[in-house]
Amino acid sequence: MSDTSLTIDNILAPALTLCQVPASSKKRVLEFIAERIHYQDETLNDNDIFNNLVSRERLGSTGIGQGIAIPHCRLEGLDRVIGVLMTLAEPVDFDAIDNQPVDLVFALVVPKEATSEHLELLSQLAERFNDSAFCERLRKCQDADSLYKGMTTDSQ
Template identity: 35%
Template structure:
């Protein structure tokens, strides 16, 4: 499975401007709603916040992987984002998060959803990949890196 199969260029955000968890989730969500106007942004945001209430998706080492399931989705959507400044995402290690992957999935695709989360986790354990992710100088460069992953 390739991450690029579930990611679109418009959903690669090379420079997040958010300074809080809520702002980051809203910023990651905005291009998804733009591409899928039938989605209710408030509903999706609430699903993500409910998931965060169960336990942070800021997994540490500068990485956050917010995710949620929605009945209104018909396919898995992945958004990648990067924050050069880093922001407090209530990460397990209490360090700012700089690398974000948001995964939204229909309620009926649990297996695929988990495989995508596992693939993202594997990629982000690779220090070379993380360095390339942070050093890519444009949306195009990030897209090329991610679509091959």
């Protein structure tokens, strides 16, 4: 993985962009992410993904504030970066730094050895989600298609 041109646009697939996901807790959000990734690629074990996401959360919440979370983890044996974008039907407590519940989630699962790519993508996400007007547009999306377009065509 020496491709330094990784962007949010080329790691997010329409099939992993989900609108108004019903989730009652942070744990359920992480389970849902793992299940969706496994559903997209059955060679990836949903329990491994879930456990890695949970381990990362134990180090400190990935709730970055303003109702946004960027759960992420590294995965042994993965050969590409996977992004999952979702809005939640109801905000859930994510132990975010500002104690606000989360309703906008972008999960990132990266190959175990992709350190610089991982950090670069987290930086891109943080920068994009720092734009409150951009986040508001995503929250207003009523279906996965408009959510996907909202995330990928708004490169700044």
